[in-house]
Amino acid sequence: MATEAPPTLDQRIRLFIFEHFAEHASPPVVEQLMTWFDLDRSEASDVLRRLVDARHIALVKGTSRILMAFPFSAIATPFRVLANGRTYFANCAWDAIAFHSMLGAEIAIDSFCHHCAAPIRIEMREGRAVSVEPPEAIVYLALRPTHWWEDIIATCSNTMVFFASPEHREASDLSAPPEEAASLTPDQVYALGVPLYADKLSMNYRRLGIDELRAHFASLGLTGPYWQI
Numbered sequence: 001m002a003t004e005a006p007p008t009l010d011q012r013i014r015l016f017i018f019e020h021f022a023e024h025a026s027p028p029v030v031e032q033l034m035t036w037f038d039l040d041r042s043e044a045s046d047v048l049r050r051l052v053d054a055r056h057i058a059l060v061k062g063t064s065r066i067l068m069a070f071p072f073s074a075i076a077t078p079f080r081v082l083a084n085g086r087t088y089f090a091n092c093a094w095d096a097i098a099f100h101s102m103l104g105a106e107i108a109i110d111s112f113c114h115h116c117a118a119p120i121r122i123e124m125r126e127g128r129a130v131s132v133e134p135p136e137a138i139v140y141l142a143l144r145p146t147h148w149w150e151d152i153i154a155t156c157s158n159t160m161v162f163f164a165s166p167e168h169r170e171a172s173d174l175s176a177p178p179e180e181a182a183s184l185t186p187d188q189v190y191a192l193g194v195p196l197y198a199d200k201l202s203m204n205y206r207r208l209g210i211d212e213l214r215a216h217f218a219s220l221g222l223t224g225p226y227w228q229i
């Protein structure tokens with residue numbers, strides 16, 4: 001029987017960041033990592049940079065301050081998530097819905113139409129959206145997945161949004177040709193996110209490889225040009 005290797009420093013700090021976000025709705029600072037893990041400043045900063053390279057977090061540019069630990073945002077965004085009696089900010093519409101699989105708890109999302117700023121409220125329970133207001137609200141991904149990581153902060157902040165309706169998507173500057181973008185229901189986005197987010201609060205979390213991601217997209221019937229990665 002294989003024994004699991006003890007967690008690495010990077011794994012322990014990754015989990016510490018996510019658990020801190022889950023408990024406080026804000027990230028830890030470098031000084032907390034230095035104290036908790038008995039590191040000097042450059043060692044702690046090096047771990048953070050490795051976690052960026054591994055696509056677990058994003059830092060404020062030019063600093064060691066944690067801006068994003070997907071799906072958590074350290075700053076206010078149009079994607080407010082209420083869960084377990086706490087208020088969180090998500091990085092984007094996709095991340096807002098992902099809170100449901102990550103926390104395994106009922107969530108309510110308070111957001112806005114990216115076009116007209118009308119309120120959008122979505123409640124997720126037991127793996128599905130039980131309330132969507134307005135009912136025709138959609139998640140819009142305005143950038144192909146192959147480009148997401150070229151600048152993940154810009155991708156999350158500018159291209160993964162809610163619209164109150166397909167008409168408001170069409171009226172928006174963000175509207176892109178169909179092969180360059182995806183319009184999804186909250187339930188579709190939930191299903192997309194499960195294998196990417198459900199284990200984020202586990203020590204052994206790992207990101208899906210490219211082949212696993214392709215198989216996952218295909219299993220959901222997402223096979224058009226947009227989903228070719």
Ligand SMILES: [Zn+2]
Nearest residue numbers: 113116164168
């Ligand atoms: Zn609108």
